[in-house]
Amino acid sequence: MDEERTSYQVNHLAQLESEAIFILRETAAQFERPALLFSGGKDSIVMAHLARKAFFPARLPFPLLHVDTGHNFQETLDYRDQYVADLRAELVVAYVQDSIDQGRVQEEKGPFASRNALQTVTLLDAIEANKYDACLGGGRRDEEKARAKERFFSHRDDFGQWDPKNQRPELWNLFNGRKHHGEHFRVFPLSNWTEMDVWQYIKAEKIPLPSLYFSHQRDVVHRSGAMLAISDVVTAQPGERVETNAVVRFRTIGDMTCTGAVYSEAADMDTIIYEVATARQTERGTRADDKRSETAMEDRKKEGYF
Amino acid sequence: MHTDIPIDEGYLHMDLLRFTTAGSVDDGKSTLIGRLLYDSKNTFEDQMDAVEATSKKRGDEHVNLALLTDGLRAEREQGITIDVAYRYFATPKRKFIIADTPGHIQYTRNMVTGASTANLAIILVDARLGVIEQTCRHAFIADLLRIRHVILAVNKMDLVDYSEKRFNEIVDEFKRFASRLDNIVDMVAIPISALHGDNVVDKSTNMDWYEGPTMLYHLETVYIGSDHNHVDARFPVQWVIRPHSDEYHDFRGYAGRVAGGVFRPGDEVVVQPSGFATKIKAIESFDGPQESAFAPLSCTITLEDEIDISRGDMITKPNNPPKKDQEIEAMICWFSESTQLTTNAKYYLRHTTKEVKAIVKDVRYKVNINTLHKIEDDKTFRLNEIGRISLRTSAPLLYDSYRRNRATGSFILIDSQTNETVAAGMIL
Missing domain, CATH: 2.40.30.10 (Translation factors)
Structure with a gap:
């Protein structure tokens, strides 16, 4: 008996995968119009992969929604289009530029301007316009302290806001997606994953990634403790240290104005996993958007950020 | 993280242990979690920098490891934990998910929530105070939620001169209470000082009399077997x-x-x-x-x-059907601050992948969770109260007793007006 029991042991990745697939199916079952937020970053890639597994051999029962700041790395966009084609999924793109043109948001001025904060308005507008009632996100609780309190099914009021003190308790496998008209949910199937789990899963499942995650050479500027890629939207200011052909890679991928690179020669999965295991800085330590204040993430989440 | 995790295929196949922590307000629970993370090398430099800076600003004597677990602004300002927070760490032997739940009296519901998915509970006691009402409450909840493994962590041993006698008194007292709880099959008591790190990750040099495992060693090696039912299909x-x-x-x-x-x-x-x-x-x-x-x-x-x-x-499968009934007897914990449960109230009941309506037929009793005495003359459930009720559902539930199967024996009640989750239920 004992021997037979042992054969039913399930390793951590299989447990996390099973949990995430359960959440994805629960979202499809409990909501009328879900969408999967897809940024082309590794977490959303893993999410799309899990969704493909959850509904196989059918196609995804919901579209992928990309909020495009207009400041994306070209590699991310190329990857996105290829991946969506492979999945035969529906892609919906919401443009921050449209929100700016419509006067919904004011673009930040100056050399340090970022469209990161503007995304929230574009996202909430897209949710309203498409009548999405649940948005699946790749957020993980290990990423940031405000996210450690996040639920799998995260309730948002009719302003799209998160109220950390008034969250629904979540027990066992039971998720309450009931809501009033106009309210919606954010759903986080990867809640219990760590950065390491994500990398290990990508390796175990042989999921292709955008080239940005692997070591390459690029010109960077050092700004507020982060190392940003020089591009049309990030130019070096007087007094800032510029480095040409730095050997770098990205641990997270977001908007070019706020995603910092790290020095790295890791060019394959095993080296990246080793690097993650030995890293001395948190993953979001490279994100300039979290550095604006100690509670930056908490404040943005309350407003309705991802 | 600067851990010495081996990078090989074996690391893709690690065991996962989920545990919950319970302690009263000043038992040092956050310090213990901070200590576990720090001494097992699961903290990052930028996190430690932020913690050191905040400790200095607050005028703390030591680098306050408790700050590693602080989340929301209100918590930092008031020095409290307001909700369940989940923490993650790994050693070369296992991966861990901690459900970090506050011990304050009004937060029973958070502990119930954290315990619902845990394999093991750490119950913290202040060595100076010993077993207090809240300790009994924590043990009762662990038992109610069918957590089979418990660590009694007797903290602040440094403040009782690392006394073996004091430790044994507390363990005896706890065992006297825990003997009335029958789901807890494995209890290990460990004398620790979370502040100084004794017996958390590293073996204490102050308590030669203690020959048991350190807390991390126990967490890494405790045999969880399978919490899942592999018998009833x-x-x-x-x-x-x-x-x-x-x-x-x-x-x-x-x-x-x-x-x-x-x-x-x-x-x-x-x-x-x-x-x-x-x-x-x-x-x-x-x-x-x-x-x-x-x-x-x-x-x-x-x-x-x-x-x-x-x-x-x-x-x-044939010959082993689940129970099928519209009359359900269950233990519940009431979660709502704004409403109370009374006889004849109606709710949505969510059980496995099914949702039905349910009416409360009777409140059998409530439990005084500090004494385990039954309260039979008060039929109204208020926030954090635990007791037994009977329900009638609009369609039959296919269920097992919670004791036999957590997944088919648990349910939640949802208020049909507010859509809030108002109770957690365990079918008898």
């Missing part, structure tokens, strides 16, 4: 997959997460509540057909016969 259907594609024209798959037992192709099955019998054709997955599926795996089952099956139905 239960597959609640979550979603029906119909591709409508040329390639999979007639495909009809039942997707879900195995809640108990083992399913294999060729197995005879009975679909409940209809009672139709058929056989499993295949267990499908993106990675190809599977030889078996068991809890807690998610899978997709196809059947030999076309039967009308929808979400909320359950695939089971």
